[in-house]
Amino acid sequence: MLHDITFFSRFEQDILAERKTITIRDASESHFQPGEVLRVSRYEDGVFFCFIEVLSVTPVALDALTETHARQENMTLSELKQVIKDIYPGLDELFVIAFHKCRGEFQ
Numbered sequence: 001m002l003h004d005i006t007f008f009s010r011f012e013q014d015i016l017a018e019r020k021t022i023t024i025r026d027a028s029e030s031h032f033q034p035g036e037v038l039r040v041s042r043y044e045d046g047v048f049f050c051f052i053e054v055l056s057v058t059p060v061a062l063d064a065l066t067e068t069h070a071r072q073e074n075m076t077l078s079e080l081k082q083v084i085k086d087i088y089p090g091l092d093e094l095f096v097i098a099f100h101k102c103r104g105e106f107q
């Protein structure tokens, strides 16, 4: 079964250009499994823009975010921490979902 995930529209171009290869989510979106293909749409208007394959789902604390995570998000580390604090205020239990954009049959 195909599951859905949404991203804020400001992340769309980075995902399509494969500059953003992780997403950091709360526990409500930590159930995805490696190998699972997700249908990706924009959070604001629901417009579909690609499929992604989940590579891994790894717990991480806000303070444990690193420059590597930031690079995978195409941000600086301070930008990334601020973005996550804005999206999930007061939350420390987070999950890194690593993915790659699907090509070919899923494009």
Ligand SMILES: CC(=O)Nc1cc[nH]c(=O)n1
Pocket: 006, 007, 008, 011, 022, 023, 024, 025, 043, 087
């Ligand atoms: C819609 C939404 O929650 N989008 C998010 C949240 C965290 N990271 C991300 O890349 N996108």
